[in-house]
Amino acid sequence: MSTARRPLFSVQGIVFSALFGALMSVMSFAQIKLGFSPVPITLENLAVMLAGALLGAYYGFFSIFLVVFLLVLGLPLLHGQGGLGLVLGPTGGFIWMFPISAMLIGWLVGKIKGSGWASYVAVFLVIELFGSLLLYVSGVPWFAHKYGVSLGKALALSCFPYLPGDVVKALAATLIVMPIRRIFPRPK
Numbered sequence: 001m002s003t004a005r006r007p008l009f010s011v012q013g014i015v016f017s018a019l020f021g022a023l024m025s026v027m028s029f030a031q032i033k034l035g036f037s038p039v040p041i042t043l044e045n046l047a048v049m050l051a052g053a054l055l056g057a058y059y060g061f062f063s064i065f066l067v068v069f070l071l072v073l074g075l076p077l078l079h080g081q082g083g084l085g086l087v088l089g090p091t092g093g094f095i096w097m098f099p100i101s102a103m104l105i106g107w108l109v110g111k112i113k114g115s116g117w118a119s120y121v122a123v124f125l126v127i128e129l130f131g132s133l134l135l136y137v138s139g140v141p142w143f144a145h146k147y148g149v150s151l152g153k154a155l156a157l158s159c160f161p162y163l164p165g166d167v168v169k170a171l172a173a174t175l176i177v178m179p180i181r182r183i184f185p186r187p188k
Helices: 011-027 044-072 092-111 117-147 151-158 160-183
Strands: none
Touching (some): 011 044, 044 117, 044 160, 092 117, 117 151, 117 160, 151 160
C-alpha cells in the first residue's frame, strides 16, 4: 500500500502566490504622501489582506514573504525601491510584519464558514485586526526607534492618521473576498 505524498507547493499555489506578490508591488505605487509624516498612505496592506484571505495561511505567507525576501535582495518591488535600506528603514517594522499578517488572516478567515452577514462581520474583523492593527505592533516601535521619537509621537506620525483608511481597506477586502471565496477555492 503506497501513500501519495502531496508536494510542498502546487503549480496553482505558486502561480497565485506570484500574482499576489505582483499585486502587492503594483499596489505600493498607489500612494499619498502626507506632509507631516514620512509614512505614505499606500495600498500595500490591502494586497496583504487579500493574499491572506484568498490564498490561505500557507500561500498567503509565501506570497508576501517572497516580496519581502526579494526586497532584501535589492529588487525595487515596493514603490520602486528595495534593498536593506528600505527593509531596515523607518517603515521596515511594517514590512516585516506583512507575511505574518497574511498568514494569520489566511488561517483565521479559513475557519469562518458561511456567507451571511455574521460571516462578513467576522471576516472584516479578522482582516482589520491582522491586516491593519497587527502591523502597528512592530511598525510603530520601529518607527519610533529609527526617528528617535517617543512612542506617543510615533503613534501620532505613523498610526493614528492611517486608521480610518485601514478600516476602508479592510471593508473593501471583505467585500472582495466574501463573494470570491464562495466560487473559487483556495489553492491546494
